[in-house]
Amino acid sequence: MALPIIFLTAYADVTTSVRAMKAGAVDFLTKPIERAALFEALQRALARDAAQRAARVEAERLRARFALLTPRERAIFDGIVAGKLNKQIADELEIGERTVKAQRAQLMAKLEVGSVAELGRLAERLQHLSD
Numbered sequence: 001m002a003l004p005i006i007f008l009t010a011y012a013d014v015t016t017s018v019r020a021m022k023a024g025a026v027d028f029l030t031k032p033i034e035r036a037a038l039f040e041a042l043q044r045a046l047a048r049d050a051a052q053r054a055a056r057v058e059a060e061r062l063r064a065r066f067a068l069l070t071p072r073e074r075a076i077f078d079g080i081v082a083g084k085l086n087k088q089i090a091d092e093l094e095i096g097e098r099t100v101k102a103q104r105a106q107l108m109a110k111l112e113v114g115s116v117a118e119l120g121r122l123a124e125r126l127q128h129l130s131d
Contacts, residue, residue: 004045008033059129065111066126073107076100080116081123 007020010031017028026045029037069077072093079089086104090097113119 004049006041006045008038062122062125063129068110069107073103073110076103077107077111077119077123080104081120 002024005020005023005025007017007025007028008031009016009029012028012030020028026048027041029041072095075093076089079092084092086097086100090100093100108114108119111119111122113122
């Protein structure tokens, strides 16, 4: 977990400022600095840190929910997000369509989604987490 960094120096040059920003600095300030500008930079850094923490918590929560799925539920999940019908999923997995429907309902409850559209958005977020 990286802390937000505000780079403050009396000896600024373009190369150093570019390197600092590429390395993740929230801001690059040169001395002397006005109090208001410093406080604004601190507020931006704290806001960025809070947003990153919230995103990490959400990602962990999402991964934990997905980890609750059984291998069969994951296979059904994959079929649903691929746009397949229950009958197609049942044929591929060699199970009954009623079983697909029941397990589909279970996986949607575990993932805390109420529609296929929400399931698709969740799948997209999971994909971004694994990239």
